[in-house]
Amino acid sequence: MMNGSKIKGKFCSAMVSLASFVRFLRLCFMEHVKFSSLLRCKSFGNSEKKQVVQAPDSDRKDDHDEVLSSDEKVTEKVRKRSMNKRRQQTKGWKCIDNCCWLIGCMCSASWFLLILAYIVPVSLPALQGPEIPGARLKREGLVANHPVVLVPGIITGGLELWEGKPCAEPLFRKRLWGGWGSGFTDIFRRPMCWMEHLSLDYETGLDPPGIRVRPVPGLVAADYFAPGYFVWAILIENLAQLGYEDRNMYMAAYDWRLSFQNTEVRDRSLSRLKCQIEILYATNGDKKVVVLPHSMGAVYFLHFLKWVEAPAPVGGGGGPGWCAKYIKAVMNIGPTFLGVPKAFSTILSAEGKDISLIRTMASGLLESELLGLQTIEHVMRVSRTWDSIVSLLPKGGETLWGNLDWSPEEGLECSSEKKRHLQAESRENNTKISEEMSPSQVKHPKRYGRVISFGVEASEVLSSQLPTISKEFMHASISTDSNTSHGEFWTEYDEMSHESFEKIAENKVYTTTDLVDLLRYVAPKMMQRAEAHYSHGLAENLEDPKYNHHKYWSNPLETRLPDAPDMETYCLYGVGIPTERSYVYKMSPSDRRKGIPFRIDSSADGGDDCLKSGVYFVDGDETVPVLSGGYMCAKGWKGKTRFNPSGSATYVREYRHKPPASVFEGRGLESSGHVDIMGNVALIEDILRVAAGATGPELGGDKIHSDLLRMSDRVNVPL
Amino acid sequence: MALIRRKKAPGSENQGTSDVKITDDDNKKNKKPIQKNKRWTCLDNCCWFIGCICVSWWLLLFSFNAMPASFPQFVTEAITGPWPDPPGVKVSKEGLFAKHPVVFVPGIVTGGLELWEGHNCTEGLFRKRLWGGTFGEVYKRPLCWAEHMSLDNETGMDPPGVRVRPVTGLVAADYFAAGYFVWAVLIANLARIGYEEKNMYMASYDWRLSFQNTEVRDQTLSRIKSNIELMVATSGGKKAVIIPHSMGVLYFLHFMKWVEAPAPMGGGGGPDWCAKHIKTVVNIGGPFLGVPKSVPGLLSAEVRDIAVLRAVAPGVLDKDLFRFQMMLQHVMKMTRTWDSTMSMLPKGGDTIWGGLDWSPEEDYCQNRRNQNHNDTKNPASHEKNSNYGRIISFGQEAADAAALELKRIDFRDAIKGRTVANSSCQEVWTEYHEMGYGGIDAAVEYKVYTADEVVELLEFVAPKMMARGSAHFSYGIAENLNDPKYDHYKYWSNPLETKLPNAPDMEIYTMYGVGIPTERAYVYKLTHSAECTIPFQIDTSADRVDSCLTDGVFTVDGDETVPALSAGFMCAKGWRGKTRFNPSGIKTYIREYNHAPPATFLEGRGTQSGAHVDIMGNFALIEDILRVAAGATGEELGGDIIYSDILKWSEKINLNL
Numbered sequence A: 001m002m003n004g005s006k007i008k009g010k011f012c013s014a015m016v017s018l019a020s021f022v023r024f025l026r027l028c029f030m031e032h033v034k035f036s037s038l039l040r041c042k043s044f045g046n047s048e049k050k051q052v053v054q055a056p057d058s059d060r061k062d063d064h065d066e067v068l069s070s071d072e073k074v075t076e077k078v079r080k081r082s083m084n085k086r087r088q089q090t091k092g093w094k095c096i097d098n099c100c101w102l103i104g105c106m107c108s109a110s111w112f113l114l115i116l117a118y119i120v121p122v123s124l125p126a127l128q129g130p131e132i133p134g135a136r137l138k139r140e141g142l143v144a145n146h147p148v149v150l151v152p153g154i155i156t157g158g159l160e161l162w163e164g165k166p167c168a169e170p171l172f173r174k175r176l177w178g179g180w181g182s183g184f185t186d187i188f189r190r191p192m193c194w195m196e197h198l199s200l201d202y203e204t205g206l207d208p209p210g211i212r213v214r215p216v217p218g219l220v221a222a223d224y225f226a227p228g229y230f231v232w233a234i235l236i237e238n239l240a241q242l243g244y245e246d247r248n249m250y251m252a253a254y255d256w257r258l259s260f261q262n263t264e265v266r267d268r269s270l271s272r273l274k275c276q277i278e279i280l281y282a283t284n285g286d287k288k289v290v291v292l293p294h295s296m297g298a299v300y301f302l303h304f305l306k307w308v309e310a311p312a313p314v315g316g317g318g319g320p321g322w323c324a325k326y327i328k329a330v331m332n333i334g335p336t337f338l339g340v341p342k343a344f345s346t347i348l349s350a351e352g353k354d355i356s357l358i359r360t361m362a363s364g365l366l367e368s369e370l371l372g373l374q375t376i377e378h379v380m381r382v383s384r385t386w387d388s389i390v391s392l393l394p395k396g397g398e399t400l401w402g403n404l405d406w407s408p409e410e411g412l413e414c415s416s417e418k419k420r421h422l423q424a425e426s427r428e429n430n431t432k433i434s435e436e437m438s439p440s441q442v443k444h445p446k447r448y449g450r451v452i453s454f455g456v457e458a459s460e461v462l463s464s465q466l467p468t469i470s471k472e473f474m475h476a477s478i479s480t481d482s483n484t485s486h487g488e489f490w491t492e493y494d495e496m497s498h499e500s501f502e503k504i505a506e507n508k509v510y511t512t513t514d515l516v517d518l519l520r521y522v523a524p525k526m527m528q529r530a531e532a533h534y535s536h537g538l539a540e541n542l543e544d545p546k547y548n549h550h551k552y553w554s555n556p557l558e559t560r561l562p563d564a565p566d567m568e569t570y571c572l573y574g575v576g577i578p579t580e581r582s583y584v585y586k587m588s589p590s591d592r593r594k595g596i597p598f599r600i601d602s603s604a605d606g607g608d609d610c611l612k613s614g615v616y617f618v619d620g621d622e623t624v625p626v627l628s629g630g631y632m633c634a635k636g637w638k639g640k641t642r643f644n645p646s647g648s649a650t651y652v653r654e655y656r657h658k659p660p661a662s663v664f665e666g667r668g669l670e671s672s673g674h675v676d677i678m679g680n681v682a683l684i685e686d687i688l689r690v691a692a693g694a695t696g697p698e699l700g701g702d703k704i705h706s707d708l709l710r711m712s713d714r715v716n717v718p719l
Numbered sequence B: 001m002a003l004i005r006r007k008k009a010p011g012s013e014n015q016g017t018s019d020v021k022i023t024d025d026d027n028k029k030n031k032k033p034i035q036k037n038k039r040w041t042c043l044d045n046c047c048w049f050i051g052c053i054c055v056s057w058w059l060l061l062f063s064f065n066a067m068p069a070s071f072p073q074f075v076t077e078a079i080t081g082p083w084p085d086p087p088g089v090k091v092s093k094e095g096l097f098a099k100h101p102v103v104f105v106p107g108i109v110t111g112g113l114e115l116w117e118g119h120n121c122t123e124g125l126f127r128k129r130l131w132g133g134t135f136g137e138v139y140k141r142p143l144c145w146a147e148h149m150s151l152d153n154e155t156g157m158d159p160p161g162v163r164v165r166p167v168t169g170l171v172a173a174d175y176f177a178a179g180y181f182v183w184a185v186l187i188a189n190l191a192r193i194g195y196e197e198k199n200m201y202m203a204s205y206d207w208r209l210s211f212q213n214t215e216v217r218d219q220t221l222s223r224i225k226s227n228i229e230l231m232v233a234t235s236g237g238k239k240a241v242i243i244p245h246s247m248g249v250l251y252f253l254h255f256m257k258w259v260e261a262p263a264p265m266g267g268g269g270g271p272d273w274c275a276k277h278i279k280t281v282v283n284i285g286g287p288f289l290g291v292p293k294s295v296p297g298l299l300s301a302e303v304r305d306i307a308v309l310r311a312v313a314p315g316v317l318d319k320d321l322f323r324f325q326m327m328l329q330h331v332m333k334m335t336r337t338w339d340s341t342m343s344m345l346p347k348g349g350d351t352i353w354g355g356l357d358w359s360p361e362e363d364y365c366q367n368r369r370n371q372n373h374n375d376t377k378n379p380a381s382h383e384k385n386s387n388y389g390r391i392i393s394f395g396q397e398a399a400d401a402a403a404l405e406l407k408r409i410d411f412r413d414a415i416k417g418r419t420v421a422n423s424s425c426q427e428v429w430t431e432y433h434e435m436g437y438g439g440i441d442a443a444v445e446y447k448v449y450t451a452d453e454v455v456e457l458l459e460f461v462a463p464k465m466m467a468r469g470s471a472h473f474s475y476g477i478a479e480n481l482n483d484p485k486y487d488h489y490k491y492w493s494n495p496l497e498t499k500l501p502n503a504p505d506m507e508i509y510t511m512y513g514v515g516i517p518t519e520r521a522y523v524y525k526l527t528h529s530a531e532c533t534i535p536f537q538i539d540t541s542a543d544r545v546d547s548c549l550t551d552g553v554f555t556v557d558g559d560e561t562v563p564a565l566s567a568g569f570m571c572a573k574g575w576r577g578k579t580r581f582n583p584s585g586i587k588t589y590i591r592e593y594n595h596a597p598p599a600t601f602l603e604g605r606g607t608q609s610g611a612h613v614d615i616m617g618n619f620a621l622i623e624d625i626l627r628v629a630a631g632a633t634g635e636e637l638g639g640d641i642i643y644s645d646i647l648k649w650s651e652k653i654n655l656n657l
Helices: A002-044 A048-060 A070-091 A095-119 A133-139 A166-171 A184-189 A191-198 A233-241 A260-267 A269-283 A296-309 A322-326 A342-349 A356-361 A375-383 A387-392 A397-401 A417-423 A432-442 A456-460 A471-475 A498-506 A512-522 A524-531 A626-636 A681-691 A708-714 B002-022 B028-039 B042-066 B071-080 B087-093 B136-140 B142-149 B184-192 B211-218 B220-234 B247-260 B273-277 B294-300 B307-312 B322-336 B339-344 B349-353 B364-372 B396-400 B423-428 B436-445 B451-461 B463-470 B564-574 B619-629 B646-652
Strands: A148-151 A159-163 A175-177 A212-215 A224-226 A249-251 A289-293 A327-333 A452-454 A568-575 A577-587 A598-600 A615-620 A649-656 B102-105 B113-117 B129-131 B163-166 B175-177 B200-202 B240-244 B278-284 B392-394 B507-514 B516-526 B536-538 B553-558 B587-594
Touching (some): A095 B042, A133 A233, A133 A681, A148 A233, A148 A269, A148 A296, A159 B184, A166 A191, A175 A191, A191 A375, A233 A681, A249 A269, A260 A296, A260 A387, A269 A289, A269 A296, A269 A322, A269 B220, A289 A296, A289 A681, A296 A322, A296 A327, A296 A387, A327 A681, A342 A387, A342 A452, A342 A512, A342 A577, A342 A598, A397 A512, A397 A626, A452 A456, A498 A512, A498 A577, A498 A598, A512 A524, A568 A626, A568 A681, A626 A649, A626 A708, A649 A681, B087 B184, B087 B619, B102 B220, B102 B247, B129 B142, B142 B322, B184 B619, B200 B220, B211 B220, B211 B339, B220 B240, B220 B247, B220 B273, B240 B247, B240 B619, B247 B273, B247 B339, B273 B278, B278 B619, B294 B322, B294 B339, B294 B392, B294 B451, B294 B516, B294 B536, B339 B463, B349 B451, B364 B553, B392 B396, B396 B516, B436 B451, B436 B516, B507 B553, B507 B564, B507 B619, B553 B564, B564 B587, B564 B646, B587 B619
Parallel strands (some): A148 A249, A148 A289, A289 A327, A327 A568, A452 A577, A568 A649, B102 B200, B278 B507, B392 B516, B507 B587
Antiparallel strands (some): A159 A175, A577 A598, A577 A615, B113 B129, B113 B163, B516 B536, B516 B553
């Protein structure tokens, strides 16, 4: 109470002083305005009489003449002389002084407020949020049990400079990516230099000569992406409540631009991860490790699981029992197991609508070429050197993602909130309602299988009505068009002729399989480089020795889970947010011959939630569709399947999105956005319980809100 | 427009009235313009002033930002001539490249500590640095800070409800505070020849704990072991180069014994672990035999220029302000809970550090004098040697008197009276309050303390602290190293009570600065001023122009913190060749760096400094390290480089080898 009244007093005094500031400000302005405006008014004024009178001493004109009443003319001269004196006196307080004064006022006011903010104790009752889940669970008696390994995803990990060109001299060991602090101004001053250093070599996918950019190690690598924009920080804070610290928590930072195997080749990241897991296991009393991969980290860790048990030259040489010995659970958060359709649009036209990459690189400037920035071209040029983006392409081809006429999601809701609310009550008991409701949707089925269509009609018509143009052209060699006029913005599009673009557009629709072919056609070098590291197929026979190659390790449809029957795999992801699934494209305006030939047709709008500005949406967490995040845990690995020969347990835990109720909540305590989910209270609670020793059934097993099971049943993968 | 008109109206009215006033008809109205002018006085002038400053500040900032990055260098080169290439550039031009993985072991004080769990007053500080960085919290909430930085007085571990942990990674000790580099320059130069995170490792540990407790609490030693193994494995079997600095030297000595010791107490690496994984240990400014400075640090918190006080209480050391004394006692209470401070007490006792009337460095001052005035009154100044062996003397006479003239009353059996002022001093408890005046006087009556007796004095003055410390550290000299008692970990960090590992191919360097007066012995006085203060103080009035006594401190050659004897003796004699401390005959090299202060302030802390921390930016030292990391051996570097009289002093020490 004492505190409260004191604070109130302080606020009062602050308000009073602010008010007086404002008053001064107004006075200042009034005077200023008066002088200048009146001077102007006078020249337009039609009181010629006075002008005549004043003509001789025109240099001493002032506004007061205007208001002079005629009977006071007698005293004019005296007055003018005295006014002249006054003017000279006030002349010192003209424009610049007023500016200075104003700035001074603002500065001192802001300082004052700053000091106030410092003095006010942090624990103001109004600012105190609800108790964090870690504190609550601690009171329940949970303590740190299993060591925890965090595997960050694409984009969110920090990168720092170790060696660079002269233009980057002052950035040594500063962040080039993520967690920008003081170095950001340096980046802003030379964006080209920055882009150059973030790029990799187009041929090898490794460092360009003379440049070394390396991942930031430690928890700071991905706790905050930018100041105030948390990624792992909240989870770390909650874990710390249970007693976690550096001793039993490890951030497996890796260079997310590289292909997974190259992180080992260049930085030994996989070996380090293996060694750290072994240390954590040994120094914490032989407790197995709980791994928390996020986003692309899930695929990275899948790669690791295969790598670590593979024999030495390519693999880690841990032997076949390694995972069983060291890993208790893998809790994938927002996993991109089967890829994200967004990756196509990113590679094709750098238009991943809301991948934070683009957001940060070019908010708003994207559409404007007025400034000659060609931001998109730059983004595309940089991002195409990153192998890891290819790892996000949809996997499993048409079997998983649908073909021209069919897709697993068709007829289901594209996460319209209305339906969710209707169903919310009866949801738990029966899923029949959704089946009953779905026929109403059938009348206008969305053909999500056509991941890219040129024109809205092409995305909707029956497949028989589509023009049948042979796709053979994609296997032909490229007719090179050697206009090197804009050589600086080099993407592989520049090597192609306009005719090939038109051919591509004529073909109208592309499924995932076609799109991979298309990418091979438009960006042959990139795909050649990347496909040495990734595969996007569906294995017929997993016994085939070719699957021992590391390029299959990150594709859950072409690898088996390790032989670890006690290991648990969780898929934790958000639902209830429209997520990009397929796109309507158009040719870029033909006057722009250079740069990127295609773009999303943002005029295409379906009138409902499912098609908006050229993008078809399905349910998901804004980045990863439900199918990609949940299919493997819901079906592909459920029970003993050929992908999961040891029958290790899998659990799906979905978190329904609920936007933050007020601004004070920040990014929301129950948000399920791809990154925001890391602050989701329910998710954090699940993770803490598992880290403290709980198993899947103790958590409550599966928790599914979406139509995942029906989608999965429609997918016809032999198991 | 309407708005402007409206604004105009009152103004013009105003002017209208002012016209009238000029006619001198109405004196009353005269006041209005004057008032108006008055408004532009004090407050407005202030605002105006601040505004001007802000604007010019922004302008400067803007022009600074717009300035090309090479501009400061250009200016400096214009003034001082071209800069020498940094050693990294120089060495990489020679074609040297990263070869051996490198491990840094930071010293005391320089490593960062961050908060993982705390009391209510630390709200918002989760995972923020309590130590290192800006030290903002010291000023904002000093008592809270001191409370969290303290360890438990009984166990020497975390107090309940508080978890302060070392920062990990290279950031742990690259900069101590903003702009004050520790390892950063060395790291930058190593990066020039191709080093990066994967082959550099900062073995950060909680420097407040005793060495063995870092393993008990954080498993730090196990982590270092695993990380070295990992780096050796991933860099194709190349052995590691270890670079400990300051107390890190002792820590790594402890590690080398720990890693080969069998499992429950040790790391279980087997007897050839060091031979397999370590190429070289490059000790920088290593206090192998302790530092005399740690004695006054524990006795009266007057570590004159260790960064502790620098950071906590800059400048006002001698002012007897009440607040400051309180702070000093809080600091003392805090530092006394840190076991690690006891690892640096002088080791080897009188044998190494000298007795009442002799010390290895006794002719140092004289030589320096002779050098200074080569031919003037040589014999005259011969009379007074500095009695460095008397590490603490009460009163200047005691420091100067011949051994026979000293009258000493033994303090060991003195009765400690309960102190009168218990209640008022509760808040800043130090063990002095349990001694009472009787105990304090008894300590003073003994007059003079040599290295052996200093340990006893501390045991007398602060029995609880020393009991805690002696479980982890030992300060003696081993008679027989094969005695099984030396398997206990408390001997592992004392080079005089352990054997080096069996690794004949390993090399040990000791690199340190010389040419800076370094604290070696102290003249103390008793202060009875207030009841809650520390009863002993360095007698800053003790001063002798002709010898090395200034402000109550005797100085010898060294790097400002570590005397050359402590840093150099083991490599110069104790381990040289095959001795009982070095049974496998590991090669040792001494590399001294003569201190040269920075020529201009533009050089910052200098590229030829020999000071304890600043030496980390010494180009010659960095070049040596780069060459070693790139594969050079001691012979290729050029063997020993010695400026001081370390060899002569070592000769005087009569140690059984």
